[in-house]
Amino acid sequence: MSRITSIEISHHQLPLDPPFPASWDPVPRELFPCTIVRVHDDEGRVGIGSGDAMHGFADFARYFVGQDPLDADRHHAILSNIGFHACRPWPLDAALWDLAGKTRGEPVWRMLGGTTDRIRAYASSGVRRTPAQMTGVARAAVERGFTALKLRIGDDTLEENLAAVSAVRDAVGDSLELMVDCNQGWRMPWDTSPPWELATAVKVARRLEAERVYWMEEPLDRGDYDGHTALRQETSIPIAGGEVTREPYEFRELLRRECLDVFQPDCVFTMGISGLQHLAREVAAAGKTFTPHTWGNGIGLMANLQLAAGTSGAPFIEFPFDPPEWTTERRDFMLTRTIEPDDEGWIKLPDGPGLGIELDEDALRRTRSESATYSG
Secondary structure, eight states: OOOEEEEEEEEEEEEEEEEEOOTTOSSOEEEEEEEEEEEEETTSOEEEEESSOOTTOGGGGGGTTTSOTTOHHHHHHHHHHHHHHSSOOHHHHHHHHHHHHHHHTSBHHHHTTOOOSEEEEEEEOOSOOOHHHHHHHHHHHHHHTOSEEEEEOOSTTHHHHHHHHHHHHHHHGGGSEEEEEOOOSOOOTTOOOOOOOHHHHHHHHHHHHTTTOSEEEOOSOTTOHHHHHHHHHHOSSOEEEOTTOOOHHHHHHHHHTTOOSEEOOOTTTSSHHHHHHHHHHHHHHTTOEEOOOOOSOHHHHHHHHHHHHHTTOOSOEEEEOBTTTBOHHHHTTTBSSOOOOOTTSEEEOOOSSBTOOOBOHHHHHHTEESOOOSOO
16 A cells, blocks of 8 residues: 655746736736646655645645545545635645546546546637627637537626627527626635626526527626526526535535536535535436536646546536637646547547646746746
């Protein structure tokens, strides 16, 4: 039996020129931060994870050193406790699963019980654009092989964003399923704008119904349980959310109150692969859809791909795609190979052990930083 010998955490920042104007952040991003977590065992294996910046974790690393890396339940319990007291420590959970797969010689998706090695991606845009510009993105998505596309809408450009949804539907017809992300579930630390009230969400839903939207994402604050339940009764569009909801009891409440049709927790920010494998099955048993949020870097994307393929077999999984501002080269700068769908929009899961990824050590040396922020 091997033992964990150390946990290494490093921060990196990729300069973005031009800056990336993320729809959920009022400040254009000049840097793309990445935190790499490596867990080493005494037989020379290294598990890799990424996601949250892991600020405050150093004081808790001692609870893992010397332990069996395969004791997943024990590690998940400790990480859950740390998540209450300090950071979101879930990149370590991904790293532990990667290490476990390397120890056992099998991919994470198969360890989770998955029987298929591919999952269909939907193109997820990140920038609010004019109708003409968004139509261009949609056509590029079709040419790339995607069969679904997510668009972003928001307060300051709402009418133009809704017009963009209509323009895309008119341009591509039924060749794309369209999802719409309202980005009302949470805010960046410096964003003080209030989330929508129920009346606004209902009004927007009415507009989106005419465009045959596949789901409406984060139309209300993540804690507005009554609002979500009422909205589902007011619209035929499935309601999605939960990407950074933190606790199991919150998901139980969302299920109990019939708040969501689509559950989207990201395993490198919430509950880890260890916790979300159980939630995915509970969601499926309740007749709902489980498909993780993946808007981070390629390591987080791969962890969520393995989770979804190994549990729920989601109809679509998020794939950040918004050229020219956002490319797989930017997103996956820390990897030796970018993660790409095939010509029909499918992502084939790796057969290699663990997460099946390899770090680009030269890129990590060039981007090493003492901080993990989006601007200098």
